[in-house]
Amino acid sequence: MRKPIIGITCNTLLVDGAIQPGITRIFVNTPYVDAISLAGGIPLLLPPVTNPTLICDQVSTVDGLILSGGPDVNPLLYKEEPLTNLGTVNHARDQYEVQVVQAAEKLNKPLLGICRGIQMINVVYGGTLYQDLSDIDGCNIKHLQSVSQFNALWHSVDIQPTSMLAQIVGKNKLIVNSYHHQALKTVAPGFAVTAHAKDNVIEAIECQGNHFILGVQWHPELLAEKYTVMLSLFQDLVKRA
Numbered sequence: 001m002r003k004p005i006i007g008i009t010c011n012t013l014l015v016d017g018a019i020q021p022g023i024t025r026i027f028v029n030t031p032y033v034d035a036i037s038l039a040g041g042i043p044l045l046l047p048p049v050t051n052p053t054l055i056c057d058q059v060s061t062v063d064g065l066i067l068s069g070g071p072d073v074n075p076l077l078y079k080e081e082p083l084t085n086l087g088t089v090n091h092a093r094d095q096y097e098v099q100v101v102q103a104a105e106k107l108n109k110p111l112l113g114i115c116r117g118i119q120m121i122n123v124v125y126g127g128t129l130y131q132d133l134s135d136i137d138g139c140n141i142k143h144l145q146s147v148s149q150f151n152a153l154w155h156s157v158d159i160q161p162t163s164m165l166a167q168i169v170g171k172n173k174l175i176v177n178s179y180h181h182q183a184l185k186t187v188a189p190g191f192a193v194t195a196h197a198k199d200n201v202i203e204a205i206e207c208q209g210n211h212f213i214l215g216v217q218w219h220p221e222l223l224a225e226k227y228t229v230m231l232s233l234f235q236d237l238v239k240r241a
């Protein structure tokens with residue numbers, strides 16, 4: 001039997017100064033690929049396409065999925081106006097990932113959302129986001145970490161002891177990294193919050209039904225090589241796939 005294939009959604013980049021003006025490229029940060037390889041899966045990059053049938057074909061080709069980090073989700077998707085501190089949005093990627101999540105639901109593919117990924121999952125299932133952490137009363141932890149190593153730990157999170165997340169990592173408390181300026185506001189129906197930062201910012205959610213959907217606000221892929229507890233998130237996804 002072959003190893004499970006884990007699809008990773010990608011970013012697009014408009015290439016300034018390319019010899020083909022207006023050309024875009026598709027990419028993902030290498031640690032996603034490395035983390036899946038290390039966890040025993042076959043990493044496969046999923047380029048954003050527009051044809052809905054093709055999106056379903058892509059999702060049916062893989063055994064599990066990672067929604068990777070990236071730019072802000074367009075607030076129109078959760079029926080809000082864009083506020084002053086919203087960052088960059090990528091309409092094409094939003095459109096693509098909404099359909100990837102829907103296809104994963106239809107085809108019952110295990111889904112791990114990372115950073116933007118937890119936010120996208122929450123929005124697709126009917127939740128909303130804070131467009132910037134400054135919109136949250138009492139949010140006083142620096143969630144955009146400032147340290148020169150990409151694999152450094154930053155703030156603690158408290159994990160719901162009875163959650164799937166606690167089972168996977170085998171702990172009720174973790175020190176994680178933090179590279180976000182947005183956070184979940186209302187949580188989508190059918191999902192439970194399973195980790196909080198000390199300032200109550202939501203750091204993880206999971207689906208309460210039979211479909212495996214886990215979202216984390218931090219970036220475990222950056223820590224997976226150094227910390228086995230972070231690798232365990234990818235090993236669990238590979239096992240379920």
Ligand code: MN
Binds near residue numbers: 178
């Ligand atoms: Mn954080």
